[in-house]
Amino acid sequence: MKVRIGTRGSKLALWQAYFVQDALQKGGLETEIVKIETKGDKILDVSIHKIGSKGVFTEEIEEQLNDGRIDIAVHSAKDMQSELPEGFELISFSERETPNDVIVSKDKSLTLDSGKKFRLGTSSNRRVATLRRYYPHIEIVPIRGNLQRRIQKMEEGQCDALLLAYAGVHRMEYDDLIVEKLPLDRFTPAVGQGSVAIEASVKLDPALRAKIRESLNHEPTEKLLLAERAFLRRLQGGCSVPVYGLAQWEGAQVKLVGGIIGLQGEKQIEASAMTTPEEVEEMGTAVAEDLIGQGGDQMLKEIKAQL
């Protein structure tokens, strides 16, 4: 029996699907890749938030998981809603890549550190809010599309540099264009950044599920992601809000930092905690509740009304 691996068709999605295929084949499984086009791939000129439905990149994929046309689906963990629709679960997380954001440009002098003014392309509300808070001299240019398309837009002169996740830049082999790796304490990444997640139906054969986990799941990363995702779930975050969350190992314990930044950078609240690997989800919830205690709920309400 072949494991059918569903994926979107972008180059980054396919890289991740081949990466999963490779791991499963090393684990002794036969595999086949099935490309799936989603609503989010078809509508390119409207911001994701305005398309209006949750899961614009996942609905078609989940249909195929549900009716068994595919066995598993590959996603960037960052792109997955914190609460999956009934009947689906994430069954594996790959070892996390460097989670930092980076500046990408042809001009090596364009670092945030330098204090220079330049036009920086991004369409992430989290990155926009962070820039407005710490680097107000930077001109922000909204840029959408897949990584290749964004780099093309930069080359056409729409912006001087791009702000991106290291993981995607590295997977697409644009390392040469990286001019600055941004510090995690300022540009704390989005929940899940840098890890590849496997989604499945809860109806997936338990023996196959176990085999997939054995071949692919990186347990230390899974603990981090469980902490971060519990945090985001409690905040009912969604992917367009400027919420960040990063868990990291500190010896035998897991530390989580999470926060919210106002869209104009006018306000930032942050909370953190540390615990044993067994308690990571409780910690995620507690860090979110700390933020709610600091007025995070009201902040998110206001932010969502502005989007």
Ligand SMILES: NCc1[nH]cc(CCC(=O)O)c1CC(=O)O
């Ligand atoms: N928002 C889109 C997205 N989803 C996952 C990645 C990069 C890969 C990863 O974080 O695992 C990116 C690009 C980016 O944010 O620059």
